[in-house]
Amino acid sequence: MNLDHLPEITEKESGWGYLHPTPDVLKIFSDLGKMKQLKPVKRIVEIGFHAGHSTTYLLETFKDAKLLSYGLSSVSGPNGVKMMSHYPGGRLQISIADSRKLNPIKHVNVDLTYIDGSHKWANVSNDVMLAVAWGSRFILVDNCETPAVKYISDVILGSPIKTWQYEATWAGRTTTNVMNLYEARHNRFRAAQVVE
Numbered sequence: 001m002n003l004d005h006l007p008e009i010t011e012k013e014s015g016w017g018y019l020h021p022t023p024d025v026l027k028i029f030s031d032l033g034k035m036k037q038l039k040p041v042k043r044i045v046e047i048g049f050h051a052g053h054s055t056t057y058l059l060e061t062f063k064d065a066k067l068l069s070y071g072l073s074s075v076s077g078p079n080g081v082k083m084m085s086h087y088p089g090g091r092l093q094i095s096i097a098d099s100r101k102l103n104p105i106k107h108v109n110v111d112l113t114y115i116d117g118s119h120k121w122a123n124v125s126n127d128v129m130l131a132v133a134w135g136s137r138f139i140l141v142d143n144c145e146t147p148a149v150k151y152i153s154d155v156i157l158g159s160p161i162k163t164w165q166y167e168a169t170w171a172g173r174t175t176t177n178v179m180n181l182y183e184a185r186h187n188r189f190r191a192a193q194v195v196e
């Protein structure tokens with residue numbers, strides 16, 4: 001995975017709020033890239049663009065994919081511009097938008113939606129339901145160690161098909177975080193019917 005551009009794009013970041021490129025985190029994306037059932041991954045939507053880390057891991061893992069990412073933070077705008085010029089040709093589109101205001105029938109036939117926006121109950125419900133409505137084949141949900149995130153994802157999507165644990169350290173405190181992958185084949189069929 002080529003991460004050479006990340007230090008320059010994210011040089012002003014404090015280290016807060018994103019997936020650090022630790023061996024455990026990079027293994028998640030390496031595992032995803034090897035999963036035959038995911039292929040082909042051509043269309044990715046991300047909710048929760050921050051400084052560009054997870055966006056980079058996804059684009060470097062799925063080289064044939066185009067990615068549309070929604071974010072809100074103060075660094076999303078400037079970092080988003082730099083990220084889009086690093087991935088030219090329309091591979092990456094960043095939209096500064098609140099996921100609670102997005103159109104549920106805007107995206108059809110998304111291969112993978114990655115959810116890592118706000119982890120509050122109402123936001124996670126909104127984001128998981130959006131991913132379903134967009135016809136996502138697979139949904140990757142970060143921070144499933146948070147009870148609301150895991151509960152809502154499991155209720156709407158069923159059991160995860162794969163789960164990873166990784167450690168994250170911020171301000172001297174280390175937490176064990178959980179990333180879950182869900183398959184949403186049946187929901188995709190229903191979403192396609194609604195759009196037709």
Ligand SMILES: C[S@@+](CC[C@H](N)C(=O)[O-])C[C@H]1O[C@@H](n2cnc3c(N)ncnc32)[C@H](O)[C@@H]1O
Nearest residue numbers: 018019048050053054071073098099116117118
């Ligand atoms: C935990 S960070 C995501 C980090 C990212 N996955 C990474 O590793 O690079 C969550 C981001 O979601 C954004 N966010 C929070 N609520 C949102 C919403 N309703 N719509 C879009 N983005 C949101 C926050 O501003 C923050 O930048």
